[in-house]
Structures are given as structure tokens and as C-alpha cells.
Amino acid sequence: MSYNLLKGKKGIIFGALDSNSIAWKTAERVHEEGGTFVLTNAPVAMRMGQINELAEKTGSQVIPADATSVEDLQNLIDKSQEILGGKIDFVLHSIGMSINVRKGKHYTDQNYDWTQKGTDVSAMSFHKLMQTLYKSDAMNEWGSIVALTYMAAQRVFPDYNDMADNKAYLESIARSFGYFFGRDKKVRVNTISQSPTPTTAGSGVKGFDGFIAYAEKMSPLGNATAADCANYTVSLFSDLTKRVTLQNLFHDGGFSNMGVSDEVMSTFVGEE
């Protein structure tokens, strides 16, 4: 259902790789709600991904940008304003990558070149993006910037590896930069802490099937899907959440406040 929540709003959406991507679902929902946007992804991902299909479907243009390159980000932000015809109202940072995770390198045996690369892509890119938007004065007042994160930033999930540290850094950047963006430009900055979701990035985490099944059993409302996340993001881009900022917002069917559920407990106790 469409409520026209984003009518007249213009944005940039990072990270739509394929139709499972959270950013893909978000782009579809934003389009339904009347928003217009530029799609972007790393040049290498564009060769593998199906982003042109999404662009066609949503009437969007695609501008490649490596989110670790300030030069690429500047080009993206300049060109997006030309294409969209003015300043930006919403930005989705839906980017994550760990080479240690991908190559099965254990947290206690890191390859630090890979760790650094993962930090740059998954966390520092968010600072680079916001600094480029801020310095270019590219955001409209009451605009909204959202990045996606995971609860391993607060609690231990052993197989999440160095991505846990990257997410903690990402969430901190949201608060620190969010202060200046709010004070100086009236722009809000939040992170959404999403349930485990079957995507390319998610499924790369060791033991993902167990991970997602456990979260499903622990959460009173069950895991939030990528489509649910798209809806939540639309609400954060809309004018209905104008004074929500500097928050890490759990979007996980209640998982983050659970100790144990009956369903999980029942696997540990015998019949009485």
C-alpha cells in the first residue's frame, strides 16, 4: 500500500546488489511512496549485480561509486543533485563487507590489511559520505540519513567476526556526525539495527542458518524481513519522524530485549 509519504523527496540509495538486498527492497518501497533517487554501488558490484533492472523499474539513474573514495562520493553527490534537480532529502547507506569473514579468517587470527579494508568499507565510508554531503551543503533541511547495522555492535555473536567492531564504529559515527548535521543543517542521522536477513552479505557469515533460526525463535514477532526494513526506512525518510535523530533503532521483532523465549527454553528442558 502506498501513502505518498515521500512525494517530492529526492535521495541516494547505496547497496542494491540483487533483489534480496535490503537496499533493493527499500528502493522499491521508496519509489512506491513517490520518492525519486539515484542508485549507486561499487563499480565491481555493478558488473555482478542486476542494478540496471532496478533502475529501469524505478525510473532511476545509476552512478557507480566506491564508498571508500571521497572523489567518487563527491562526483556522486554533485551528479545526483544535477539529475534530481536540487538538494537531497534522504540517503541510505546499506554497505557492509569483511574480507576476514569472506575468507573464513577467525577473529583471533586477523589479517589486519583485510580488517582495515573492512573497516573502511563498512564504517569509515559512512563518515566519508556524511562529510562530503555536509561540506557540499547537499542536504535539504529536515533531511534524513540512515545506515544499516547489526546488534553484534552491543552483544557477542562470535561468528560475526570483525564486522561487530565495524558496526560499533558505524553506530558511533552516526551519533557523532549526527550532532553536527542536526545542529548545523537540521538533518537527522540514525542507524537501523536489523534482524539477520538472507542476503549476499548476511549469508556470508559462518553459521548463518543457525543464526537466523535462533533469532526467529527468540523474537516474539519473529525476524524482521528485508521488506519490513524497507517500510521502517521509509518512515525514517518521511516527515513523520522529523525529530528522531542520533538513535540506533532496533528493528528485530523484539530480539534485542529478550533473555530467553519459551521456544528456545523448551529445547533445553525435558518433559515433566
Ligand SMILES: NC(=O)c1ccc[n+]([C@@H]2O[C@H](COP(=O)([O-])OP(=O)(O)OC[C@H]3O[C@@H](n4cnc5c(N)ncnc54)[C@H](O)[C@@H]3O)[C@@H](O)[C@H]2O)c1
Ligand atoms: N543481512 C543481514 O543479516 C543484515 C543484518 C543487519 C544489518 N545488515 C546490514 O545491511 C546492509 C546491507 O546488506 P545486505 O544484507 O542487504 O547485503 P548485500 O550484500 O545485498 O549488500 C551489501 C552491499 O554493500 C555493497 N558494497 C560493498 N563494498 C562497497 C564499496 N566499497 N562501495 C560501495 N558499496 C559497497 C555491495 O556491493 C552490496 O550491494 C549492510 O550494512 C549489512 O551489514 C545486514
